[in-house]
Amino acid sequence: MTANSILAARASAGTGIPAPPPKIRHRSDAGLYRIIVIGLLAIAVMAPVGLIIYQSFLDGPFFSPRATLSFSAYSYVLTDPMFWKALWTTTVFAVGMVAIAVPLGGLLAFLLTRTDIRFKRTLEILVLVPMFISSIVLAFGYTVSVGPSGFVSMWMRSVFGFVPWNLYSLPGIILIAGLSHVPHVYLYVSAAMRNLPSDLEEAARTSGASIWQVSRDVTLPMVLPALIFAAALNLLLGFETFGIPLVLGDPNGILVLTTYIYKLTTLFGVPTYQLMAVVAVVLILITLPLVFFQRRLLRNSRRYAALGGKGARTTRLKLGTKGQTIALSIIGLWLFVSVVLPIGGITVRAFVSAWGQGISLWDHLTLANFDRMLSVPSLSRGIVNTLLLSVVGGAAAVFLYLLIGLAGHRNTGHSNTVLDYIVLLPRALPGLVVGLAFFWVFLFVPFLTPLRPTLIALFVAYMIVGLSYGLRLLQGTLIQVAPELEESARTTGATIGRTWRDVVIPIVRPGLAGAWALIMIIFLREYATGVYLMGAGTEVIGSLMVTLLQTGAMDTIAALAFISIIMTAAGLTLALRLGAKIHD
Amino acid sequence: MKLTRRAFATAGCALALAAGAGWAQDVPAGYPDDYAQLVEAAKSQGKVVVYTSTDIAQAQAMLDAFTQKYGIQVEYNDLGTNGAYNRAISEAAANQMGADIVWSSAMDLQMVLAADGYAETYASPETGNLPEWAVYQDQIYATTVEPIGIIYNTGAISEEEFPRTRADLIAYLNENRDKLRGKVATFDPEKSGTGFLHHTNDVEQTDNFWDLAKALGAVGVRTYSSSGSMRETVVSGENVMSINIIGSYALEWVQDSPNLGVAFGEDYTAAFSRLALLTKGAPHPDAGKLLIDFMLSHEGQSALAAGGLPSVRSDVTTGLNIDSLNERVGGSLKPIAVSEDLLTYMAPQKRVEFFREWNASIGK
Numbered sequence: 001m002t003a004n005s006i007l008a009a010r011a012s013a014g015t016g017i018p019a020p021p022p023k024i025r026h027r028s029d030a031g032l033y034r035i036i037v038i039g040l041l042a043i044a045v046m047a048p049v050g051l052i053i054y055q056s057f058l059d060g061p062f063f064s065p066r067a068t069l070s071f072s073a074y075s076y077v078l079t080d081p082m083f084w085k086a087l088w089t090t091t092v093f094a095v096g097m098v099a100i101a102v103p104l105g106g107l108l109a110f111l112l113t114r115t116d117i118r119f120k121r122t123l124e125i126l127v128l129v130p131m132f133i134s135s136i137v138l139a140f141g142y143t144v145s146v147g148p149s150g151f152v153s154m155w156m157r158s159v160f161g162f163v164p165w166n167l168y169s170l171p172g173i174i175l176i177a178g179l180s181h182v183p184h185v186y187l188y189v190s191a192a193m194r195n196l197p198s199d200l201e202e203a204a205r206t207s208g209a210s211i212w213q214v215s216r217d218v219t220l221p222m223v224l225p226a227l228i229f230a231a232a233l234n235l236l237l238g239f240e241t242f243g244i245p246l247v248l249g250d251p252n253g254i255l256v257l258t259t260y261i262y263k264l265t266t267l268f269g270v271p272t273y274q275l276m277a278v279v280a281v282v283l284i285l286i287t288l289p290l291v292f293f294q295r296r297l298l299r300n301s302r303r304y305a306a307l308g309g310k311g312a313r314t315t316r317l318k319l320g321t322k323g324q325t326i327a328l329s330i331i332g333l334w335l336f337v338s339v340v341l342p343i344g345g346i347t348v349r350a351f352v353s354a355w356g357q358g359i360s361l362w363d364h365l366t367l368a369n370f371d372r373m374l375s376v377p378s379l380s381r382g383i384v385n386t387l388l389l390s391v392v393g394g395a396a397a398v399f400l401y402l403l404i405g406l407a408g409h410r411n412t413g414h415s416n417t418v419l420d421y422i423v424l425l426p427r428a429l430p431g432l433v434v435g436l437a438f439f440w441v442f443l444f445v446p447f448l449t450p451l452r453p454t455l456i457a458l459f460v461a462y463m464i465v466g467l468s469y470g471l472r473l474l475q476g477t478l479i480q481v482a483p484e485l486e487e488s489a490r491t492t493g494a495t496i497g498r499t500w501r502d503v504v505i506p507i508v509r510p511g512l513a514g515a516w517a518l519i520m521i522i523f524l525r526e527y528a529t530g531v532y533l534m535g536a537g538t539e540v541i542g543s544l545m546v547t548l549l550q551t552g553a554m555d556t557i558a559a560l561a562f563i564s565i566i567m568t569a570a571g572l573t574l575a576l577r578l579g580a581k582i583h584d
Numbered sequence: 585m586k587l588t589r590r591a592f593a594t595a596g597c598a599l600a601l602a603a604g605a606g607w608a609q610d611v612p613a614g615y616p617d618d619y620a621q622l623v624e625a626a627k628s629q630g631k632v633v634v635y636t637s638t639d640i641a642q643a644q645a646m647l648d649a650f651t652q653k654y655g656i657q658v659e660y661n662d663l664g665t666n667g668a669y670n671r672a673i674s675e676a677a678a679n680q681m682g683a684d685i686v687w688s689s690a691m692d693l694q695m696v697l698a699a700d701g702y703a704e705t706y707a708s709p710e711t712g713n714l715p716e717w718a719v720y721q722d723q724i725y726a727t728t729v730e731p732i733g734i735i736y737n738t739g740a741i742s743e744e745e746f747p748r749t750r751a752d753l754i755a756y757l758n759e760n761r762d763k764l765r766g767k768v769a770t771f772d773p774e775k776s777g778t779g780f781l782h783h784t785n786d787v788e789q790t791d792n793f794w795d796l797a798k799a800l801g802a803v804g805v806r807t808y809s810s811s812g813s814m815r816e817t818v819v820s821g822e823n824v825m826s827i828n829i830i831g832s833y834a835l836e837w838v839q840d841s842p843n844l845g846v847a848f849g850e851d852y853t854a855a856f857s858r859l860a861l862l863t864k865g866a867p868h869p870d871a872g873k874l875l876i877d878f879m880l881s882h883e884g885q886s887a888l889a890a891g892g893l894p895s896v897r898s899d900v901t902t903g904l905n906i907d908s909l910n911e912r913v914g915g916s917l918k919p920i921a922v923s924e925d926l927l928t929y930m931a932p933q934k935r936v937e938f939f940r941e942w943n944a945s946i947g948k
C-alpha cells in the first residue's frame with residue numbers, strides 16, 4: 001500500500017464515495033471504491049509474494065544475470081528427506097498448538113466477557129501478556145526459568161529430587177507455543193463475544209441450562225466465525241513459527257520449516273534464495289486450501305449477525321462461588337505457566353550477569369545490562385523507532401485496515417474473493433522471507449527506492465504482515481453489524497459513504513480501539529520482518545535482538561526484551577483505558 | 585588518563601579550527617605524501633557506511649576514535665554475516681551500493697565477494713605493518729586475530745583436569761561419556777557460517793577432527809548457532825563444555841562470569857579474522873579507504889583490542905596482540921590465512937561431503 005492509495009482511499013471515504021447511479025445501488029454499492037482499495041492491496045501483497053514465486057523457479061538470485069528458469073530448486077527441496085521431516089514436525093507442531101490454544105483461548109474469552117468473573121479488569125490486561133514478547137525472547141525466558149539449569153527446575157530438583165519436564169522436547173515446545181498463542185485466540189473470540197447480546201444466553205439459563213451448556217450450545221455457535229478465524233490463523237502461525245523452535249528445538253535437532261530455511265543458507269555457503277522461495281511457496285500452497293475451507297464454512301455470514309437494531313444490553317452470567325474458584329484457578333495456572341515463568345526468566349536475566357547451577361543470583365545482580373541502551377546510539381534509536389512504529393504506525397495501520405475492511409464489507413463481488421485469499425498469504429510466509437522480499441521490492445522498484453532507508457518501508461512491511469490479524473479483527477466486528485441498520489440508513493436516503501461514516505463506524509468504534517491495541521502489540525513484538533529491511537537509523541528492537549542473537553549478546557538481548565515488555569505493558573494499559581471509555 | 589586524552593583531543597580540535605581549512609593534515613609516517621588529499625576528499629564525503637557482523641559494543645571505541653580524528657560520521661549497520669553479504673550483493677545488482685566497507689567475520693563470504701568482483705582494490709599504506717597472511721591482493725584485510733577455543737564449567741571440570749591438547753580432549757570425551765552425555769556443545773556447521781568455518785578449517789589443518797566429531801557424537805553433542813548462547817548454557821551448568829567457540833569473546837567472559845573457564849589447544853589453536861573490504865561502487869570511497877587505513881593503524885588496532893578484539897599487529901600494546909595472544913594460548917596459534925583456500929569449501933560438492941561425514945560422525 002502506498003501513500004497514493006491512502007490518499008485515494010481517504011478521498012473516496014471522506015467525500016462519501018462518488019455517488020453511484022441509483023439503479024445499480026443494490027449489489028454493487030461503492031463498487032469503484034472497493035475495486036480500487038482491493039486492487040491496491042493486491043498489488044502491495046502480490047509484489048513481494050509474486051517475487052518469491054518467481055524466485056522459486058530460478059536457479060540463482062533473481063537479480064543475477066546468470067539466473068535461468070529452472071525447476072532445480074523444487075527438485076532439490078522435494079527430494080530432500082530433511083525437508084519432509086521438517087514438514088512433518090511442523091504439521092505436528094501447528095496442529096498441537098491449535099489444539100491447545102483454541103479451546104483455552106475460547107474458554108478464556110467466554111469467562112472474561114460473558115460471566116461475572118472477578119478481577120476482570122486486571123485479568124483482561126494480564127491474559128494478553130504472552131503476546132507482548134516475541135517468541136524468541138519468550139523461549140529464552142523459559143530456558144532461564146524451567147530449562148535444565150533454570151531456577152524453577154533447580155528448586156524442583158532440590159525439593160523433589162527430579163524435574164518432571166523436558167523443555168527441549170517436541171511436546172515441551174508445542175505446549176509452550178500453544179500456551180503462548182492463547183491470547184491470539186482470546187482477542188479474536190472476545191471481540192466477537194463482547195458484542196453479543198445476552199438475551200439468548202439468559203433465555204437458556206432461565207430454562208435451566210448450566211453454564212457449561214449455555215457456553216456450548218448458545219455462545220459457541222454464535223462466535224464460531226471468530227473461532228474459525230482464530231484456528232486458521234494459529235495454524236498458519238504454527239507453520240511460520242521461528243523463535244521457539246530456533247531457541248528450544250534447534251540444539252537438539254528438532255527441525256521445522258522455518259529453521260530448515262535458515263539451515264539452507266549455510267548448507268550452500270551463500271544465501272540460496274531459490275530454495276527459501278520454494279519453502280515459502282509450499283507454505284502458500286498450505287494456506288490456500290485453508291482459506292478455501294474457511295470461506296465455505298462462513299459462506300452465510302448473515303447467520304452470525306447478532307448486533308441488531310434491537311437493544312443489545314449484556315448481562316453477565318453468574319458463576320457462583322465454586323465456578324469462580326475453578327475459573328480463577330484455571331486462569332491462574334495458565335498465567336503462571338505462560339506469563340510468570342517466561343517473564344520471570346527474562347526479568348531475572350535482565351538484571352544479572354550470570355545464572356545457573358551453583359550461582360547465587362544476588363551476587364550477580366547488576367544494572368550494567370541497561371547501560372548500553374543509553375550509550376549505544378543504535379539501541380536507543382531502536383527503542384524510539386519501535387515506539388513510533390507501533391503507536392503511530394499501529395494507528396495508521398488500523399485506519400488502513402478499516403478502509404480495506406469496508407471495501408470487503410457486504411461485498412458480494414469477485415473482488416471479495418480476491419480479498420479473502422490475499423489477506424492470509426503474507427501471514428503464511430515466514431517473516432524473514434517477507435522482509436527479504438520487501439527489501440527487494442524497495443530496492444528494485446524505482447520510485448520506491450527513496451523510501452527504503454526510512455521507517456515507511458518497515459511500516460509497509462509490518463502493515464502487510466499484520467494484515468490478517470488486523471483485518472480479520474475488524475471484519476469480525478463489522479460482520480456483527482446487522483444489515484437492517486445499514487439498510488434503514490440507505491432507505492432514508494443516505495449514501496453508502498454516509499452510512500459507513502454515521503452508522504457502521506460508530507458502532508464498531510470499540511473494536512477499533514481494541515484493534516489498535518492488538519496491532520500495536522503485533523508491531524512491537526515483530527522481529528523477523530525487519531531483519532533485512534532495517535538499517536542504521538531505522539533499527540527496531542525485535543530485529544536488533546535477532547542480529548544480536550547471531551553473536552549471542554544475551555545481556556543486551558535480555559535488557560531489550562525487558563524494555564519491550566515494559567513498553568508494551570504501558571501501551572496496552574493506555575489503550576485498554578481508551579477502549580474501555582469508548583465502550584462504556 | 586581519559587580526561588587528559590579528551591583534553592588533548594579538544595585542544596587538537598581547537599587548533600584545527602583555529603588554523604582553518606588551510607591547516608595541513610598530519611600524514612602518518614610511512615604514508616604517501618598525497619595522503620592529505622585523500623583525507624580532504626574523505627572529509628568532503630562526510631560519512632562512511634559499514635555493513636558488518638560485529639556487535640557495536642566491540643567496535644564503538646574504534647569508530648569513536650575515527651570520528652574524533654577525522655570528523656567523519658560512521659553509519660554502522662550490524663546485519664549479521666549473511667545479512668551483510670545479502671545486502672551488498674542485492675544493492676550491487678540494483679546499482680545502489682549502500683556500503684563503503686563490508687566488515688565481516690564470515691571469511692569465506694568475504695572471499696566470495698572479492699572473487700565475484702564486488703571488492704575494490706586499494707593498497708593500504710598500513711599493509712607493511714600486517715602479517716603476510718592478513719592481506720589478499722590489496723582487496724581484503726584482516727583486522728583482528730581471534731582464537732578458536734573451548735569454554736567449560738569450572739564447577740564440573742577443574743582447570744587442572746581440563747585436557748590440554750586435541751588428542752587429550754578426544755580421550756577425555758571418550759572416557760567420560762556418562763558424565764558428559766547431552767552436556768557438550770559445539771557450533772552447528774549446518775546453521776552457522778562461523779561454525780562451518782571453524783570445523784572445516786580443522787578438517788584441513790588437523791588430522792584428528794573426525795575422531796573429535798565421533799567422540800562428540802558418542803556423548804550426544806548439542807549444537808548451537810552462536811557463541812553467546814553456548815556461553816549462557818555453560819555458565820548455567822546446562823552444558824559442561826562448549827567446543828570451537830570464539831575464544832576472543834571467551835577471554836572477556838571469563839573475567840566476569842563465575843564458573844567459566846577457557847581453554848586453548850596447546851598443540852593447535854586456530855584463529856579467524858574479521859575481514860574488511862572496500863566495495864566496488866562505494867558511495868563514499870575515499871572515506872571508506874580512510875576507515876580501512878584507520879582500522880589497520882596502530883591507533884585503530886589499539887581501540888579494537890581495547891574492545892576485546894585482539895590485534896593483528898605485533899606492535900599494539902593495548903589488550904592482546906597477535907604475539908601476546910599466541911603466548912596466551914600456548915604458543916600454537918594458527919591464523920586462518922586470507923587466501924583463495926577459503927573458497928575450497930564454497931564448492932557444493934565439498935560442502936555436501938563435509939555435511940555427510942559430519943552428520944554420520946555425530947550420529948544425527
